[in-house]
Amino acid sequence: MENKRELFIRLFFFCNGSLAIIVLAGIFYLLLTNSVTAWREVGLLPFFTGLVWSPSGFAVASFGILTLVAGTLLVSAGAAVLAVPLGIACAVYLAEAASPLERELVKPVVELLAGVPSVVIGFFGLVVLNPLLARTFNIPHGLTALNGALLLALMSLPTIISISEDALTAVPREYKEASLALGANRWQTVIRVILPAAFSGVSAAVMLGIGRAIGETMTVVMATGNALLFPTGFLSSIRTMTATLAIEMGEVAFNSTHYFALFAVGFVLFAMTFFLSMLADLFLHRAGEVAKR
Amino acid sequence: MRRRIIASGVVILVVLTLITGMTAGCGRQPAQPQTPAQDGGFFQIKGSDSEVNVVQALVEEFAAVNNVAEFAVTGGGSGAGIAALLNGQTDIANSSRPLKEEEIAQAKAGGVTPVPIVFALDGLAVIVHANNPVDNLTLEQVGKIFAGEINNWQEVGGPDRLITLYGRQSNSGTYVFFRDRVLGRDYSQGKLNLPGNAQIVEAVRADESGVGYAAIGFVRDAAGIRAVSLAEAGGDSFVNPLENEKVLAGLYPLTRPLYQFLNGVPDGALRQFIEFELSPAGQEIVAREGFLPVTPEYMQQNEANLKQ
Numbered sequence: 001m002e003n004k005r006e007l008f009i010r011l012f013f014f015c016n017g018s019l020a021i022i023v024l025a026g027i028f029y030l031l032l033t034n035s036v037t038a039w040r041e042v043g044l045l046p047f048f049t050g051l052v053w054s055p056s057g058f059a060v061a062s063f064g065i066l067t068l069v070a071g072t073l074l075v076s077a078g079a080a081v082l083a084v085p086l087g088i089a090c091a092v093y094l095a096e097a098a099s100p101l102e103r104e105l106v107k108p109v110v111e112l113l114a115g116v117p118s119v120v121i122g123f124f125g126l127v128v129l130n131p132l133l134a135r136t137f138n139i140p141h142g143l144t145a146l147n148g149a150l151l152l153a154l155m156s157l158p159t160i161i162s163i164s165e166d167a168l169t170a171v172p173r174e175y176k177e178a179s180l181a182l183g184a185n186r187w188q189t190v191i192r193v194i195l196p197a198a199f200s201g202v203s204a205a206v207m208l209g210i211g212r213a214i215g216e217t218m219t220v221v222m223a224t225g226n227a228l229l230f231p232t233g234f235l236s237s238i239r240t241m242t243a244t245l246a247i248e249m250g251e252v253a254f255n256s257t258h259y260f261a262l263f264a265v266g267f268v269l270f271a272m273t274f275f276l277s278m279l280a281d282l283f284l285h286r287a288g289e290v291a292k293r
Numbered sequence: 294m295r296r297r298i299i300a301s302g303v304v305i306l307v308v309l310t311l312i313t314g315m316t317a318g319c320g321r322q323p324a325q326p327q328t329p330a331q332d333g334g335f336f337q338i339k340g341s342d343s344e345v346n347v348v349q350a351l352v353e354e355f356a357a358v359n360n361v362a363e364f365a366v367t368g369g370g371s372g373a374g375i376a377a378l379l380n381g382q383t384d385i386a387n388s389s390r391p392l393k394e395e396e397i398a399q400a401k402a403g404g405v406t407p408v409p410i411v412f413a414l415d416g417l418a419v420i421v422h423a424n425n426p427v428d429n430l431t432l433e434q435v436g437k438i439f440a441g442e443i444n445n446w447q448e449v450g451g452p453d454r455l456i457t458l459y460g461r462q463s464n465s466g467t468y469v470f471f472r473d474r475v476l477g478r479d480y481s482q483g484k485l486n487l488p489g490n491a492q493i494v495e496a497v498r499a500d501e502s503g504v505g506y507a508a509i510g511f512v513r514d515a516a517g518i519r520a521v522s523l524a525e526a527g528g529d530s531f532v533n534p535l536e537n538e539k540v541l542a543g544l545y546p547l548t549r550p551l552y553q554f555l556n557g558v559p560d561g562a563l564r565q566f567i568e569f570e571l572s573p574a575g576q577e578i579v580a581r582e583g584f585l586p587v588t589p590e591y592m593q594q595n596e597a598n599l600k601q
Contacts, residue, residue: 056463058472058479126492132501140457140502143485224461226486237485247486249466251372253395 078149122222167201340374371466441481
């Protein structure tokens with residue numbers, strides 16, 4: 001009886017565990033088969049190294065994704081550079097320096113920020129940040145990669161802060177006490193003891209935050225201008241891969257080259273995020289081993 | 294941990310109450326509260342961003358007068374609306390452009406017979422910042438500007454300032470109409486692609502170097518921007534899209550019909566709605582929303598299309 005139950009429960013959880021893998025494999029398969037058709041029709045080299053994305057061009061259609069990849073990388077990297085230090089610093093403050101009352105007040109508000117719809121944040125970028133950036137940098141308009149990066153940083157902050165803070169408060173009290181007892185001051189304790197001890201949790205927070213930035217669509221559609229020119233810096237207007245999918249998927253003719261090419265863009269995006277989480281996992285693993293030793 | 298959950302709960306509750314309080318306070322009272330539609334019909338209208346406001350107004354007025362069916366109006370662009378009609382996902386496709394050849398072929402293959410109705414006219418406006426001194430442009434100049442061949446306002450009689458292009462995205466009927474009618478070639482790669490008319494108006498309002506295009510209903514009452522007068526060619530007189538009589542007479546070069554495509558000749562509540570749109574009451578709403586009423590020629594076409 002007991003054994004049967006055990007077996008049943010084991011099976012139940014095995015199914016649950018495999019479901020994620022099956023779904024992932026399914027998505028991978030769907031994207032890959034459709035992408036292969038696109039690559040056959042467009043050619044691998046023109047697809048991956050082409051600078052011109054113009055699927056419904058007046059005379060000729062071109063499907064080069066390099067400009068889109070550059071847009072995505074630029075805006076996500078910008079968001080990460082802005083959000084990661086700020087987010088971790090805020091989490092450290094909340095976990096180590098803030099009074100309980102401050103913590104009780106600030107953390108729910110930060111978490112509420114995560115609930116602001118992305119289209120609202122995008123509109124904020126268009127109406128508020130756009131003229132502000134234009135004036136600050138003396139450029140004609142602020143619908144640039146920088147605008148998108150600022151907004152995406154804002155959107156990934158709640159994730160980074162909330163999960164990092166959880167990780168930091170989960171560090172055993174003894175670590176902190178031992179460090180303080182050895183004569184380290186609070187700063188040294190935070191930097192040398194608590195942050196390294198919470199490293200895996202904080203890294204996970206950062207990865208989740210960056211993941212949100214890469215996959216975010218509506219905000220960048222509204223705030224980055226979506227120009228198809230290869231970006232020359234943070235002050236140029238960019239079109240991300242997600243924006244391209246969102247804009248063009250709704251009207252594409254079924255089974256056309258354009259249709260398959262959009263799947264191929266989705267595949268590249270998927271591969272990028274997959275690679276990122278693999279890297280994070282590898283990183284976490286190594287960190288875990290160091291901690292064990 | 295527990296206390297934090299309680300605290301977040303309290304904050305969320307407070308915000309929710311505020312939001313519901315506000316929306317309840319300013320929400321419009323329906324004409325006949327909570328009466329379900331008489332024959333339970335429910336229709337989807339999807340497509341053009343240029344048309345979404347005026348069609349929404351028409352639907353509301355129609356529902357207030359004869360409560361026979363429910364209509365849901367969504368945007369997404371003309372291309373998305375037509376794609377939805379061809380896939381059987383919408384009853385009416387709003388479109389600011391006629392069907393493309395591929396779409397007609399796809400409709401035939403899918404057993405869909407698109408019936409066009411022209412329910413309003415638009416004088417598509419080329420807009421610039423209110424401080425921009427450029428008043429008049431020929432279509433050729435506009436085409437060169439949007440193709441990136443003219444990139445400084447100085448070349449068309451303005452100040453020495455680089456031009457920033459604002460336009461729509463490829464799913465937009467306006468994008469296709471403007472490209473085919475004005476450019477006859479591809480847009481400049483540097484053009485900024487925004488998701489809707491309202492965003493283009495916002496962007497040009499904020500940018501003294503900007504030029505964009507938007508449906509006249511979005512331009513008429515907008516502050517901070519100005520519609521440029523256009524002429525077909527150098528010798529012709531320049532016409533502003535705000536001059537209604539001239540636009541109706543076809544003297545404004547970017548006058549265009551606003552379409553709705555149906556699958557087959559409509560009957561029942563759907564037909565009632567179309568007839569309401571084309572009635573004097575419906576056309577008055579079209580004018581109130583900043584667009585222009587349908588000319589007798591298009592009215593005749595509509596009548597013929599509704600007969601068949």
